[in-house]
Amino acid sequence: MGSRAPSGLPLVQTPYTVLLLPLETSRQDPGARSFFLWLQRMQALEREQDALWQGLELLEQCQAWFGGHLREAQWKQLHLGALGENFLTDLHSNPCGPPLSQIQKVNIYLQNLIQRKEFSRQQKGVIQPKEEKVEPKGQRGPTLV
Numbered sequence: 001m002g003s004r005a006p007s008g009l010p011l012v013q014t015p016y017t018v019l020l021l022p023l024e025t026s027r028q029d030p031g032a033r034s035f036f037l038w039l040q041r042m043q044a045l046e047r048e049q050d051a052l053w054q055g056l057e058l059l060e061q062c063q064a065w066f067g068g069h070l071r072e073a074q075w076k077q078l079h080l081g082a083l084g085e086n087f088l089t090d091l092h093s094n095p096c097g098p099p100l101s102q103i104q105k106v107n108i109y110l111q112n113l114i115q116r117k118e119f120s121r122q123q124k125g126v127i128q129p130k131e132e133k134v135e136p137k138g139q140r141g142p143t144l145v
Contacts, residue, residue, distance in 0.1 A: 069097050069098075072097065073097070
């Protein structure tokens with residue numbers, strides 16, 4: 001199994017290319033400056049892609065976590081309903097999951113993050129395809145430069 005980051009996520013090594021181009025010696029050269037700005041932007045986009053991939057992997061883990069807790073809550077509800085008149089015997093059992101307020105805060109934060117991104121795209125006039133295909137778990141695509 002591969003090594004893991006301190007956060008527990010697997011470290012992914014992606015190929016990269018080093019590009020060395022001789023440029024004019026002057027820092028004022030417009031070609032050198034525009035190339036440098038382009039390179040900076042490409043690096044920023046690559047960092048954004050890496051963060052999005054990590055977020056996607058984390059969301060997959062969150063989906064499994066939410067699903068497990070949802071199934072557990074449904075089982076408890078069925079169990080409590082099956083107790084019928086003896087429901088008072090199970091009143092003192094404490095929920096073992098996180099408090100409802102924390103789950104609601106996470107849900108609100110994720111909803112705000114998604115809505116803010118969609119609002120930003122609408123303002124910029126970016127048209128997003130209705131359905132994007134995301135690579136399956138474990139298969140991370142190369143960054144195109």
